[in-house]
Amino acid sequence: MDLFEFQGKQFFARYDIPVSPGEAVTTVDDAVAAAERIGYPVVVKAQVQVGGRGKAGGIKLAADAEAVRTHAANILGMDINGHTVETLWIELASDIAEEYYASFTLDRSAKKHLGLLSAEGGVEIEAVAAENPDAIAKIWVDPVDGLTEEQARAWVAAANLNPQATEGTVDILLKLYRAYVEGDADLVEINPLILKPTGEVHALDAKVTLDNNALFRHPDYEEYEATQVRDEREQAAHDKGLQYVGLDGYVGVIANGAGLAMSTVDIVNQVGGEPANFLDIGGGASAEIMSGALEVINNDPDVRSIFINIFGGITKGEEVANGIVTALGRVQIDVPIVIRLDGTNADLGREILQPHLSDTLQMQPTMIDAAQTAVALAAR
């Protein structure tokens, strides 16, 4: 779950990481009122979960109420790389002496936490990594030991920051690690981490991705969940508890299991079609779940055919077939459907489906045959 900058800063603030005072607003009048409370100059920042805000004109400095009004009016509703700006973050502008970069994430290969620290902040860290990899100081932290102050000090020394920034940076890194672990984040990133002319170190931006699997430990993350950006299709699927990812094509895909669903999307593509979605209904394939899945797919206006790909394991073919038949009785489907049913008792399942087959409800023995048929039907 990706947080907006303002949520990331609120998250950091809980762990005493210094951030600028600010407020999140959704209207021009509220932006001005917030700026009046905060004091000038302020920065008006578009809240979107996509890079390139600055270049798109989504971050502006404002010295007075008039400027806040102008910038807020321009930025609210702006489209930044496909994301519409609905929220602004108004914060006290900071004087910047130097810009650094700091982050923690999991190194899946080393199976340790990886911290990155660089004196070259304020730009994409990927660019720094490509052009000047020596400018990034790395530390691998054993999750059992955690990050000690001594390690943090050595790490900061290796990054060659301005010596003035040492104490403040060590302090922030220790807090950032705590936020990452205790807050169950997949990623915490500060870019830029700034050194002010006065010698203080401070998080000027916040990029935080939280682990959805850890919500049981953080009931308060509900508020972040509520503001997640999903397209209509994804929201509908999410409400039904389905694993759904919207894609740009026209063949709707329903499969059981994440791997098989991915594989189904691939095979549609491989035979020359374009998948409309990834949808994993899990192991069960009951009438209830199948109905929900069909409803979600059916509401996608781009879908011109549906490919249902089920491999019965513990759930037997006849149960899957009955689920599909019941679901088809409940949901009015306007596009042709192709079913591939295999695995445990597939024969029994196919027998159950047989009397229901027609031009618009077909069955195919293999994944490739089914994919080809679904793509051909979509072209009609």
Add this chain to the structure above:
Amino acid sequence: MSIFVDETTKVVYQGLTGSQGRFYGLLNRDYGTQVVAGTNPRKAGTDVDGIPVFATVADAVAETDASASCIFIPAPGVRDAVMEAAEGGVSFIVCITEGVPAQDEAWFFNKLRRDFPEVTLLGPNCPGIISPGKANIGITAGHIAKSPVDGQKAVGIVSRSGTLTYQALYELKLNDIGVSTCVGIGGDPVPGTSFIDCLERFEADPQTAAVMMIGEIGGSAEEEAAEFIASKMSKPVVSYIAGVTAPPGKKMGHAGAIVSGGKGTAQAKMNALRDAGARVGLNPTEAGQLMVEVVRGL
């Protein structure tokens, strides 16, 4: 032969008294697995269909000599359950539970490696392991796997995905090819057992003649496996990678299946495997056919 588990493996089920634990524990026993115990601190002294329930894994090990555990505990309790199993004295832990926080996984992976280096953890978020005809620990439907026949070439399977594993077992069965062991390592970011751990054992297992490896997008485990295949494997490997068309930044169901920062793409993984000498199928059926060709050519 088989790897990790066989007919002598005695298993304690943590969470046997829950609905999932009971359902699969009894199915596994029906398959022939030695399901010797369950645990539940509040139900110690009772039984589940004749299987004794103990308060802790340590108690179960003391009474039944169990050497493996299978975890069906809900995600919030998994970290404690894994440590209880290791401290209780089993050497093989299968964690079926999905939805375990990555911070917990990273923690107990390193904790086990340090304090219990002799313990192998499989999962979390995996379908388990089956040595056909000998033992089935987890949620795989046992009858879709063909037992190896003495004197014939058998295939070992290692996979990050559950349903694709079943598909692979099924394709091989249709072609009358037996499976030595099928290991589901799971789709999470920090799997307890890696592809390489399994490839190493399959390479050493006399019954396994070839290996089917099923990967998916995200991380670099397949690339690391490719290096191992190139340098250490003499047995042929056939592979399939799911997620060619997955858009960057979107998790495709599994917590580990995400292409981020241009890394972990299916294409890169397939290239690495091909360069390592593995044969790569573009879909599960094609991979199955390639394996049939490989086995017939042996």
